Amino acid sequence: MAQQYWVGDFFIDLSRNQITHNKQSQTIAPKALAVLTHLAENYGKVVSQDALLANVWQSTVVSPNTLQRSIAQLRKALGDDGKGQTYIKTHAKQGYSLECDVLWHEESDSTRPSKSQVHAAEDVHFREVTSGTETNRRPEISATTLILASIAVGIIMLGILAFQHLAPEQSSQLTFDKIRSITATDDKEFDATYSPDGKYIVFHRYLNKLCVNRLWAKNISTQEEILLTKDWGAYGSHSFSKDGKKIVFLATEACSEPVTQKSCFDLVGLDFEKALENPQQPSIMLQCKNSTVKRPTWLSNNNIALLQRNSNRWKLINYSISDNKSTDLLDLEDGNLIHFAYSDKDDLIAVTSIHNDGQHYIEMLKPDGRIVSSHQIERPQEIARFRPIYPSFSPRDNQLIFSTGRQLFTLSYDGKIDKINLPFADRIHQPEFHPDGKSLLMIKGPYDSDIVLFPLNETSETNAITQANQAKPATETSQTQPKQPQSYVSFERSNLGEDYAIFQPGGNLIAFWSERSGEEQLWVSHGNGPQQLTHFPMDTYIRGIDWAKDGKSLLVNANSILTQVHLDSTQESFPLEHPVVRLFQWDSISNSALLAVRIKGILKFVEYDLNNSKFREITDKNILWALKSEDGRLIYKDHMDQFWQTGPVEPQPIKVLDRQGGRAKSFVINNNKIYAINNENQLWSYDLNNDSFKVLGKVGDDVDYLTDINQTQILMTVQVSAKKEVVELSLRE
Template identity: 25%
Template structure:
């Protein structure tokens, strides 16, 4: 057994066993292949090692991407502070190979066999067993240090903001001196702020509030970029963001904005397709995710020629997140494959796949829960957040939790040089109100989230999230989803008290539920599985060919509509409850559905509503421009929908034509979940508590 090889080059300690390089600025993780190249050069210091010799010994005949060796050398120079134009450590011999230009100091490295042969002769006899004990202890220490798995740890937590408003989308400046973030003002609008972490001084950067997201610095620190969503036809920002049909990338000059709030400049013009997570690249380019009809891909926009091109959008993957590392000049992209497995793809700057692995999920992780990923300072790993938990994600798809667990983390961003990460942490408290449809119209509108006053009086009030309330057909019950036990469960409200109906396994997550037409059963998807529950709590699980996302509607008497994540799309399937057969429908990107005997209405993620005649054939869906799919109910052949422009609850016919405005709804209680006779159920936001914290992380034994 060979002990770990450690050597010193120009003051840098290289530890092969830890894949780590330690210098004056601290330690940094380096990919094993990169260090294997350095080890080979160190073993042949002052001598030229040919390209072929390096490839044969390091890669041993395995297939590699083009320029793999050159990228390793570039990475070594970056880590060791070397300069290719004026090298002091690694010399390039064109078309031949590379040479380490300095001497190497080797730390003691010996084999177990050698350690035994070096036992002095005098240890024989009475000292023999003592020597053996010492040797065994030495091996025990070796295994404890080098064989024990590395563990991700949260060493400390520091609160950065603590306000009545809530913050989101935080990131460090390249020098780590500032953070920028969004701070909510009213409804869904925010301003962009900066905070000096040394002085504690906060500065508002944006001149006007807007529907801003994905705020972060450019890599040179000169600008802050973000996405803005708005209505292209409106010069002033005055409507709910759900009315927007425009997504664009904007920027603020950071130095000027610190002096006084500034208007933003548009870098990528108004798009009618959702764009998220913009990252500024060199040469006036921007990377971002773009979504259309539920399909997503990684795109590059060149501001010089104003051209947008696909970098990575394989048909077999449904991409939902990514990050870019300027140090390694590569992308990490994550998405679902057709089997609903998370696939992590590492790409070079041209979009070529360097490696691709399925993420190994722990039992506590829900199958369809998405990960937000960011590169860590270790280079060979990612920070991943899912369902409030922070994970260490290796490039080969291995997950491990940072402990102690912090179950309320929403997003993280690494510090540019040290072990800190800046994070958004918090929770959302939603309740359900049973409100008369018709009432006086002079109800006062609130201008912001009030943490002590409910927009409307809630029933079954708790500090956890309640959602997806539905009136019982042919009955007086209300079914809803609540997380008051720590897991999403189905509850019933009888007008006086809440009764828990379901009792699922730990970590259950339910997106929404629906009643059967006769009011005797409830259908839902929990953790990817379809379940039917009767009023006694008896549960029937139905196997599906894929992991499901949620129940989208009960179509006619014996058919359910469910959604699932398929290859690069959200698929819609119908289930015949008589035969238990699932059949995919030729519609993609569906979020919710509503149906009559002859027509199927459905919405996409952006809230747009379409309709097709039944049975569905090759016909193109018709767009219903007046309806808001994020707040829509079909009852007695009438649509009830929240009009984002007027902020009124309105009634429409089946053609999507306005019949009348009914009443205004308050800013945080406009999400309509059901209508029955003269009453409606509203999902309302009581409190959104999100703050900025700073975590100190370690990844060691």
């Protein structure tokens, strides 16, 4: 078979996996090119999906979605939007056909073929037809007919151009001119949406810093707030049925007999009309005990779409209420899904995902799983390279909208991003449009956390706890609890977020991140005024910092990229191939780090050699936190809140620490002792050398978690306030 050929005026080079047009080349996945080549070999014929799958994916079992993604990639490369289907035509329940002239090349000349070459190819094709080598015969077209057709096409094109010139142009840019508060309270609200008729705003209001909430509705005309759910619960985001009579959402609770996960997920429903009269108890529709589900969304066919995770991979499923069964809508074999949204108006599902090339894509699907288009997302400089995108639908055609924090953007169905100019500079999240497209709900409000420096001896109990009680779970030692500290003194207080405070090795500095300058930046302080070390761009997020052994620099994970920052603010980035989700620990001597990274969208716990960019996968467990002790033992905590340490053959559980994991993910190791805070607000320690467990004291309810400890002091993150409110932005007419 020839390695080069033409499809119309697109040059296909199989030896380079490239498609070239007007001297512009783009690299295409080999499997997608193999699909195109098989269609080219059967030019003008309908090739079934089974035939394409058998020819391209020989001896490999794949789903039809894999073929559909390849077709979508080819259509994008050929400039075909899939609607007109100029090149690749879909034949319902039959297959695909290539509807364009094919010219095979034996040499590597990629210049556009001359007219004589095209006519020669047409002559060859005509001889094949008349000799019976092609089953679908096409009639010969006279020169006069071609001339008349060309004139007609020219007249039509001129008419289209004239119409476009005279018709008023509709701007694709969204412009907002004012903002108003919907829930101006001291509480924390999330997940706000309009009812389908646009008369109500439904949102979730949380109880203090606890992860329990209730659903509320607000009548837009009367401004009356109405409680919808009778009891407090761990409720997730909600979705309305098409007629607006019912709401579906998730209720999360601790599994009675946890096997694969701590929390079980109940899909529950609420009669909205009844709840407007009196608060209701949600009814259970579906229970998930061994997989995580999120974002239930009611489709127009009365089915519910959800994201479901088994192990570390997400897929989109379609749950039929009437049949009580589910089917897969989208399941990437070598990638992962990030988010999805649904448009009832267009009956379309938009999915953001990470493919096997590590790039982020936007896919448009029909509710039956048919892929309409698949495009790589083209990021502007304002958006960090690895930042996940969580869009919702915009009132503009072929357009979605999403936030990165202080910035708002539109995303087109073909992956193009444009920035929206906003009338304010606060952090905003979860954009959701009104059914009429004239206003937009979002969540706004700062998170204020402080770093406290506290003497270790002030957490000690007045009366020693007996050795027997020390070995018991926290729930069995409640009668011997120490007095809770009355208050904490903040270290370098601001009215915005601070976190990740750690002591400098061999020095008196404390490093931490702070939003006091408007963005998350790395700071150091000795208590008499902080110094800002970094100037990362807008909407930066920091997920882990650690000191070098000599205390002269820090490694910071900012925007999923590792950067070494020296005390004079000079920086050096490590060009890792994969995005870093979390930095746990840095060994500056060997220049290796314990990391959680995403490889083809899948979360992996690895030890990364920063000198040669090589890594070793440690476990396929879902790891919350990990550290190495001073003597080199690896300790990690999994999603079941179980502690593990490396053994001679395999990791060994630390049984005495069962149920001591606490509400926070992290723990600290100092002098071969593990320190953490459990759900009973107890600060405890576990000595790795003699296997002794000890409760050291009790901390306040406002403490989020412990960040570092030395011989005399502890560093903790304390929540001051977490005010979040629902706001409405009005679209400029």
